[in-house]
Amino acid sequence: MDCTTVRESLHDLRRGRLDAVRAAEVRVHLKGCLGCRREEEAEAALDHALAERLPRHAASAALRRRVEELWAASAGAGPSPRPRSRPRLSRIVAPAAVAALAIVSVGLLAERQLRVREERLERLADEVVTDHLRLLASAHPYDIESGITHEVKPWFEGRLDFAPEVPGDRGELRLLGGAVGYVLDRKAAVMSYALRRHRVTLLAFPAAGLAWPQANRFAGGAPAAADERRGFRVVLWRAGDLAYALVSDVNAEDMELLAGEIVPETRR
């Protein structure tokens, strides 16, 4: 079996679509061919990136509710259901409906604004959870491994064009270290902590130009936006011209306590 044939078979091999004889032939070739083995490793790395790191945008509760309503409406075998969102203006021509349309438009606008705000929160929360997961999966999660604030904070100097606050140990929370990462299109200070057996990530990054989600609660006396994504809890807040994001899989009560401790530290 030559290299071209093997490389054409790698995807099917990983998907389990090769018969036993052919799969064995490919594996034998891989053992003896460094080039094809590297190709297989790169393809596997791409698979992993697509499966594990691509943001998996779950449907929002609002969409879920609308589809459920659509389903329920069809259950009675009535007229064919049509989506109820965003009616087109051209279809609405009766003059008597103008006043009603104005009222409906206000409602639709409000609903759309709400969805835009949800979208901003989902986007940021997805991003910071992905960063947190990357740290969890990394063999070298810190560029500086230290539990001392006065070692970690100065380490960021010269590596970032902003100076993040680096909250130190408090209660059961232990600072583990720091690194430089990315949130969306900008550099971020990444601070890693442990809370008992849970990992906690604090990200700090410039807030300028970000579509910032609307606050939906207070944390540590400051307006904050909180969300749950893929089993992780996220709290986002702003302090001056910096944005902070706290991510962990701790329970809701611990997350609230954590945010209550850390948020004021970043707003001094």
Added chain:
Amino acid sequence: MHLVPGPKGPGAGDGPLAYLDVLHRLARLLTRSATDAEDLVQETYARALRGEAGFTPGSDRRAWLFRILRNAHLDARRREARSPIEPAAVEELSNRPDAAAADGFLRGDAELERLRRVVGEEIEAALRGLSEDARTVVMLDVEGLGEAEIAEVMGCPPGTVKSRLSRARAVLRERLADYRP
């Protein structure tokens, strides 16, 4: 009324929302905003409930729903004409050398290391740089559909799916390996 007649296929017996998240994930990569994605998914379910693109009992209901979603998306694009379908992008992709056969493509350790470190935002950006057809094929493969099922969604022969997928993944690897924040 039943979304899909018959109990066969993955997820059989699940409620109408069994495929909501996977449909939404593809919709997010085909559309430009979360709002458009939600409208597309809702339209998909509406069409499914109306029995469009008739479901064949015993076939994969997930592939059927993906096909409806893709058709709804193409219809919306044609209707709104705000962004034409991308034949140029497809041609560009199809004219690229087949990476599987190109000895020079593999960049060894540097590419591998880069691929292992990419983050979600980079992957999403690289996917959005592909043509819609290529993006769809890659995502359907990620969702676990086989070549025959993807071919059913795309309305093309399985052999075409294989070559499109191979080229799309080669372009993705190239772009992700080149990505410099």
